[in-house]
Amino acid sequence: MNTKDFLYAESIRDNLLLANPQLTDDELWHLLDQVKLSAFVGQLPEQLDTVLEENGKNLSGGQRQRLILARALAASAELYIFDEITSGIDIESEEIILETLKALAKQAIVIFVSHRLYNVLAADQIYVFKDGRIVEAGTPQGLEQTSDYFNAYFTEENRQMRGAIDHEG
Amino acid sequence: MKDSTLIFWLLSFTKPFKGKMSLAILLGIISNLAVVAIPVISTLTLLRLIAGDAVYLSVILAVLIGCGILRGVARYLEQYQNHDIAFSLLAHIRGEIFAALRKIGPARLTGKNSGELITSISTDVEALEVFFAHTISPVFISLGTTLVTFIFLARYDLGLALVLLAGQLLIGGIIPFISYRKNLQIGDDYKKAFVQVNQTIMENANSLKDIAQFHLEKTRLEKLKADSNILNHENRRRIFQGNSLQLLSELVVIGTTLCVFYFGSSRGLSMNTIVISVVLSLSSFGPVLALGNLGNALLTTFSSGRRLYQLVHEEPFVEFEESTESLATVGNLQAENLSFHYPATDKAVLENISFELNKGQSIGISGESGSGKSTLLKLLMRYWDPDSGKLTINGLPLSSLKEESLHQLEGVMEQSTFLFEDTIANNISLKRTNVSQAAIEEAAKAAALHDWILSLPEGYETQLSKLSRSISDGERQRIGLARLLVYDAPLILLDEPTSNLDYVNEQAILASFKEKLQDKTMILVSHRDSTLKIAEKQLHLENGQLKNK
Numbered sequence: 001m002n003t004k005d006f007l008y009a010e011s012i013r014d015n016l017l018l019a020n021p022q023l024t025d026d027e028l029w030h031l032l033d034q035v036k037l038s039a040f041v042g043q044l045p046e047q048l049d050t051v052l053e054e055n056g057k058n059l060s061g062g063q064r065q066r067l068i069l070a071r072a073l074a075a076s077a078e079l080y081i082f083d084e085i086t087s088g089i090d091i092e093s094e095e096i097i098l099e100t101l102k103a104l105a106k107q108a109i110v111i112f113v114s115h116r117l118y119n120v121l122a123a124d125q126i127y128v129f130k131d132g133r134i135v136e137a138g139t140p141q142g143l144e145q146t147s148d149y150f151n152a153y154f155t156e157e158n159r160q161m162r163g164a165i166d167h168e169g
Numbered sequence: 170m171k172d173s174t175l176i177f178w179l180l181s182f183t184k185p186f187k188g189k190m191s192l193a194i195l196l197g198i199i200s201n202l203a204v205v206a207i208p209v210i211s212t213l214t215l216l217r218l219i220a221g222d223a224v225y226l227s228v229i230l231a232v233l234i235g236c237g238i239l240r241g242v243a244r245y246l247e248q249y250q251n252h253d254i255a256f257s258l259l260a261h262i263r264g265e266i267f268a269a270l271r272k273i274g275p276a277r278l279t280g281k282n283s284g285e286l287i288t289s290i291s292t293d294v295e296a297l298e299v300f301f302a303h304t305i306s307p308v309f310i311s312l313g314t315t316l317v318t319f320i321f322l323a324r325y326d327l328g329l330a331l332v333l334l335a336g337q338l339l340i341g342g343i344i345p346f347i348s349y350r351k352n353l354q355i356g357d358d359y360k361k362a363f364v365q366v367n368q369t370i371m372e373n374a375n376s377l378k379d380i381a382q383f384h385l386e387k388t389r390l391e392k393l394k395a396d397s398n399i400l401n402h403e404n405r406r407r408i409f410q411g412n413s414l415q416l417l418s419e420l421v422v423i424g425t426t427l428c429v430f431y432f433g434s435s436r437g438l439s440m441n442t443i444v445i446s447v448v449l450s451l452s453s454f455g456p457v458l459a460l461g462n463l464g465n466a467l468l469t470t471f472s473s474g475r476r477l478y479q480l481v482h483e484e485p486f487v488e489f490e491e492s493t494e495s496l497a498t499v500g501n502l503q504a505e506n507l508s509f510h511y512p513a514t515d516k517a518v519l520e521n522i523s524f525e526l527n528k529g530q531s532i533g534i535s536g537e538s539g540s541g542k543s544t545l546l547k548l549l550m551r552y553w554d555p556d557s558g559k560l561t562i563n564g565l566p567l568s569s570l571k572e573e574s575l576h577q578l579e580g581v582m583e584q585s586t587f588l589f590e591d592t593i594a595n596n597i598s599l600k601r602t603n604v605s606q607a608a609i610e611e612a613a614k615a616a617a618l619h620d621w622i623l624s625l626p627e628g629y630e631t632q633l634s635k636l637s638r639s640i641s642d643g644e645r646q647r648i649g650l651a652r653l654l655v656y657d658a659p660l661i662l663l664d665e666p667t668s669n670l671d672y673v674n675e676q677a678i679l680a681s682f683k684e685k686l687q688d689k690t691m692i693l694v695s696h697r698d699s700t701l702k703i704a705e706k707q708l709h710l711e712n713g714q715l716k717n718k
Binding site: 002 | 372537
């Protein structure tokens with residue numbers, strides 16, 4: 001799952017069933033529960049039958065991304081790769097997505113790619129990429145104590161926050 | 170919608186071409202009469218020869234060849250004129266469509282599917298060619314030609330002339346009209362099927378990744394196949410109707426000729442009259458047969474015309490004043506008890522929103538997704554007008570400003586930045602000639618783009634399409650930010666301007682923005698406190714109401 005996933009101009013139900021056509025309505029509601037969308041869908045007049053606009057344009061960025069996450073969960077895969085799926089959405093949605101992934105990681109392998117440090121602190125292992133190479137690897141706790149990268153990151157962050165412009169991080 | 174409304178609308182475009190069109194009609198009549206003249210003159214000559222009258226064969230031969238040449242030249246010029254008119258009109262109408270799209274504004278366009286718009290702009294406009302090149306002047310050409318042949322034959326015998334006229338009316342008017350009315354649905358059905366195929370192709374292209382992920386290859390292909398089958402079916406219906414029409418017309422030609430012969434002989438008319446009538450009957454149907462085909466061709470053309478008519482006549486949500494004084498600066502921006510709900514729904518998005526900003530001040534507005542943050546900015550851009558309450562700049566209601574003036578006052582950055590297929594420099598300056606290279610570079614530095622741009626082979630002149638990889642969301646957003654700085658408007662409206670940037674880059678860019686935008690009036694909308702903190706005052710939007718934080 002990345003930020004370019006597509007939602008068809010069909011009902012919410014049909015979009016979710018793409019991942020697994022066997023799911024019952026109860027199971028679909030359970031999926032929406034997991035990404036905290038059931039209240040929102042529940043108050044729509046047509047509920048699961050609500051037809052989306054092309055690529056979910058009638059949803060907010062956060063709602064859209066959570067619905068796509070629900071669809072990904074519907075597939076019940078054993079390995080998930082998420083690429084920057086929390087960029088450009090509201091903080092509430094971001095937290096919901098991170099919580100959902102934490103729960104997911106208990107039963108499936110989750111690879112989560114992000115440019116935001118606080119997004120990946122709950123991972124079992126962190127790999128830091130720079131110029132196409134892994135420059136650091138370890139648990140978040142381990143890296144915090146031993147890694148120059150973490151310290152450098154915060155120093156750099158502080159320097160830049162004071163207004164210095166540097167090349168892309 | 171009535172066809173007459175559509176026809177008058179389409180005809181209104183042709184006004185500037187009256188002269189050219191009259192010329193085309195005249196040429197068309199000449200070319201058709203030349204065609205009729207050849208067999209008629211030949212027959213007359215033959216009859217004279219049989220009767221033993223004197224005939225100057227060389228003169229007749231010269232006249233016949235002359236008619237042939239005249240036909241060729243007049244026909245060529247007529248077709249040239251008609252197509253010249255038609256394609257000039259199509260170019261003009263494409264311009265009108267874009268003007269209409271701009272007028273109805275981004276607010277209305279959000280509900281449109283991409284397949285629908287592409288069809289309107291491309292094929293629907295093309296389809297009008299049939300009306301402009303093959304309908305308007307051919308109608309007058311047929312009338313002119315038919316009138317001349319009628320008078321010619323009436324001089325021999327009025328009854329036969331009336332029989333021929335009836336046949337011509339049947340083919341050129343009555344049959345195509347009835348067929349058109351009976352099959353009206355065909356054009357719309359065909360167009361609908363065509364749009365659906367376009368839409369499915371667009372969707373499939375946009376969802377390649379999802380198709381692979383969820384094994385949708387078969388279902389999506391089946392859908393495309395099903396849509397294509399419907400299109401084929403509609404096309405078959407359309408062609409069948411066209412062919413039936415043509416067959417019927419040909420039968421009427423033969424029928425009319427037989428009638429002419431039968432009536433001629435039964436009323437004991439002279440051999441000469443009968444022969445001339447039959448020859449004229451067989452040779453004079455060209456222009457009306459061309460009209461007959463329109464009963465089929467106009468089905469899709471008018472269907473396209475109706476769609477374009479509706480698009481062009483769509484009511485915009487807001488109307489801008491034409492001529493009011495323009496503002497150069499924003500001294501004060503005030504919202505008083507604004508309330509708003511979207512036209513299609515009843516639920517209030519904003520209720521009694523009030524705030525005030527003076528020059529150089531800034532506010533940051535936070536709120537959950539769907540709380541109406543973006544809507545509030547869109548009211549300031551006049552995508553819509555509020556249901557109640559006042560929105561003023563320097564004491565003037567926003568609705569009294571003309572469109573350019575509002576666009577000059579406001580520098581807007583929304584969540585997604587559109588990039589043109591052009592160089593990076595042009596994407597930042599938007600090709601406005603008064604923007605210097607120095608200004609572009611300064612903005613790029615503030616948006617943390619400068620070093621990256623310099624690392625590209627052609628620097629600022631690099632074409633976006635020639636990048637070795639596609640541009641990232643973060644780079645896209647930073648180009649948008651540089652564009653905004655270069656635009657240098659007094660009132661800045663920002664909607665999640667840094668949502669695709671990581672924390673470090675965001676803070677760096679915001680710090681330089683804060684410095685550059687010191688004297689600007691600014692409203693910033695974001696869910697992130699890290700973004701909002703560059704604003705002097707922070708407000709929170711919840712359940713449509715604005716509260717102090």
